[in-house]
Every structure is written in C-alpha cells, then in structure tokens.
Amino acid sequence: MGELYALLAAFSFACANVMVKKGAKSKTDDNGAFLSVLITLFLAGFFVIWRGLFHGWVPLNIEGIWWFVLAGILTAFMGRTLLYTSIQHLGSVRASAIKRLNPLFAVILGILFLHESLNIWIIAGIVLIFCSSAVLMYESLLAAKRKKKETDDLQIPALQEAALDEADQKQHKWFEKIKILAGFGYLYGIISALSYAVGYVVRKEGLEEIPDPYIGTLIGAFVGMIVFFILSLFQKRYRRSIQSTFKRFRPWLFGAGIATSFGQILYFAALTQSGVSQVAVIASTDVIFTLFLSSIVFKTQEGVTSTVIFASIAAMAGAGLIAIG
Template sequence: MSEINAILFAVLAALIVAMTSVAVRIGTEKSRSSDILAVVVIVNLIVFIPLAFLIHHPNYGLTSRSVGAFIAAGIAGTVFARSLYYEGIRHIGASRAEPIKASNPVLAAIAAVILLGETLSIEIIIGILMIVAGVALVSVEIATHKERLKGSWRGVLITLFASFFYALDPVFNKMGLEEGTPILVGLALKATAGGVVFFAYLWWSGELPKL
C-alpha cells in the first residue's frame, strides 16, 4: 500500500469514527450506552465472521499467540473501551469525549515502547504533545462552565479510562497480525471474544436488551 493510499484510508477512518461518535450521542439520549454497544457488537459479528469464513477458509492463519492477542484486543477494545467511551459520550457529549479519547495515541505509544520495543520519533513526540494540549483545552472548557456542565468530570474520567483501553487495542492487534493472521480473521475473532464477554456480563447483571 502506498503512502498516499494509507493517508486516504486514515482520513476515511477518522470521518467514520466522527460519524460514529455523533450517532452514539443521539442514540444515548433515549437508550442506555450498553444497548448501543450491543447493536455494534451484533453488527460486527454479522459482518466479520461470514467475510472471514468466505475469504480465508480453510486457512485462517491462526496461532496460539495471535488467538490470545486478538481475544485480548476484543476484550480491551470492544468491551472496556467502547462501553466506557459510549458512557462518556452520554455524560459529556461527542464534541468533548472525542478529543479526550484522542489521547489514546499517547498511551498506545508508551505501550508500544514497553511491549513491542518500538522507538518514538520526534514527529510522534510532537504529535503526543499536541494531543495532550487538546485534552487540556477540553478540561479547561469544562472547568470554566462547571455549573452548566455539572457532573462532567465523571464523564471526563470515564472517557480517559476508555482512552486507556483504546490504546491497548492496536498493540494487541499488531501482535496478532505479526503472526500472519489475516485482518478479517482477526476482526472476526475480536468481535467474537468481545461479544461473548459483553453479553455474558449483561446476562449476569440482568441487563440484556429487550427486543
């Protein structure tokens, strides 16, 4: 893949993520954040599992390391990161939650250095500082309007925790992909692991969505 194509895909992904944040904000106005995540998980399962089976059967390229990595990514990224992020949006809105969630590259860079032995370039360090500055501006905005945004600090903390788990997701993904496992197979495994854990929790807590 050329550098230009990579940039275009990154921009497209950013646009889709932005649209998702707004959609979640609209959805959580009348529904629980867990209901929204349940729909997302089901859609992921419907899309990725058949595609992985049709395209890569019978050679799925799985190893014990890639299976463990994608299961961890599914639990961290799908269950913890998304559930906390959607709850954060419910508290402080998409326009504030998204910049805070964007701090996850900071944590991802640190995790990559520790777990994968990667190094930080000056460009990455500058980008990290800019992200930190953006999060600081959001915090100042909330502090300035603390009466109007009563309870927002809880939303900020929830979103920061979401950012932490979002940061772990790409690290686990890279570990799985380095084993040679195809992307669609990894996504299907992530969706399955996340779905099993998430719906098991909803069943245990008696909060399964009512049809």
C-alpha cells in the first residue's frame, strides 16, 4: 500500500507543478504559494483533529515543536515559495527536474554532518542529477544568447566594453551568466531544493520527538503563513500576494494548492508503510508525470525539447540511484 501512496504523491506533485504554470503569469506577484500554504494548513488541521478524535491525541513537547517550526520556515515558506517561483519562470517540467537536486543536497548534508558514507550507486546518482541540471542551465544560456531582447539589459555599450580590461571582462561575463540563470528561475529552484533538503532533515528530528507527521505539517504550514504576514509588512509583493488570495478566486492556483497538500500528506502516508528508499524512488517519478501532463493533458506550451526530456529522465534515474544506495 505504501508504494501506491508514493505513486499517488508523485502524481499529485506533478499536477501541482503544471497547475502553477497554468495559473501564474511570469510577471505577477501572486504565484499561489500563499494560497497553497493556507490549504495545507486547513487540510493538515482536519487530519490532526480526525486522528485525535478517533485514534487518540499525540503528546506534544517544546523541543519537537521548535523542530517543526524551523522545518516550516525551510519547507512551507522558503522551499515552497521558491519552487512556485521557479515553476512560474522556468515551467513545470524544468522546475521539476531541478527539484531533483533535493536528494543530492540531502546526501551532501548527510556526508558533512552525519558522517554518512558514499558508494558507487550514490556517486552515479549524484553525477546524473548534476549533469541533468547542468544541461538545462546550459540550454537556457544558449537560448538567452540567441534572443537579444532577453539580454538587452545585461549588455553594456560597446565603448564601455572596450574600456574594460581583460579581468573586468571575464568578471562581467560570469555576472551576466548568473543574472541569466537567476532570471530564468534556476537559482530559485536550486535554493528551493536546498531548503527542502535541510527542512526534511530538521523535520525528521521533530518526528523523533513528536511522531505525528500531520502535526508537523500543521505547525509548518502555520509558521509559513505567519512568515508571509510578517514579510507583507515590509514588501509589497508579499502584501499583494495575500490580498490577491482573498480578493479573487484563481482555480488553477487553488487546484495547485490542493494537489501540493495532498501530495505531501500522501508522501508521509507512504513513509509510514514503506521504506524511505522505496518511497523516494517512486516519488521521483513526478518528473515523468509532469512531462506527460504538461505536454499531453494540460498543454502548457513550455517548449519541451529533447534536451529537457533527457534531463528529466536523467534526474529521475539519479534520484532513484541515490535512494537505492
């Protein structure tokens, strides 16, 4: 049964990816991240109450709550907000492939802080994920060079270029590449994957203290909502995102919030019945589901190329090898 839950979780995450792309315009302040956090809050709250009434209430402690609070900042706010922003700019397929950096970061964290060892499977998985991400970024850099209008603001006048010495020219070229990658959402996706990786480690510590994933999800979503409200006091884009959530109904973003929330719940359900490696391998198929839904079902017009398909499959295979290792 755990394998079925993991497959359903992968499908839910894929649906969320595509729905965000359908519902969020590239230049809008509201990409549905805040709405998604609210939906997760209410759904997790429902499951906490249902489980408490029919199966008993899980005892709480301060240490476990603080672990879940930190996990909420890293996953419900940083991870999800940056993932949605990455999808908004990159498209669902590319962002989903970049999201597979998550297990790579998890392995690196395990090696650095938990003194875990490497083996041939993990090394092969790391290489595959790294190559898939590098290929996608390289493709975007080439596309940017072919489209002058996308790089006009990154170019400097010819006279200024001539005045630069060789060292300055090299530094400027690297700066251009970083800005291009940031503009296409790759940096958002990379930081999101890192936030999720650290957040999952932190959440695991919380589950050791309070063995109830629904409570952890509830606390995390509540913290994510509070962070949104605090930042809205200082930044207009967060304020506009919150206002937009309550002012008008956006069905695609609402559907994305539902799908993300159920995906998270199904993922935890899978972990309660199957091993971590099995769940991780099956859940990594969200890349393939996203590719299928984007191209065949929802037709999001993302310009899926053979390079993107190769990178998506390589990323999924890499995640599977890491899980097996």
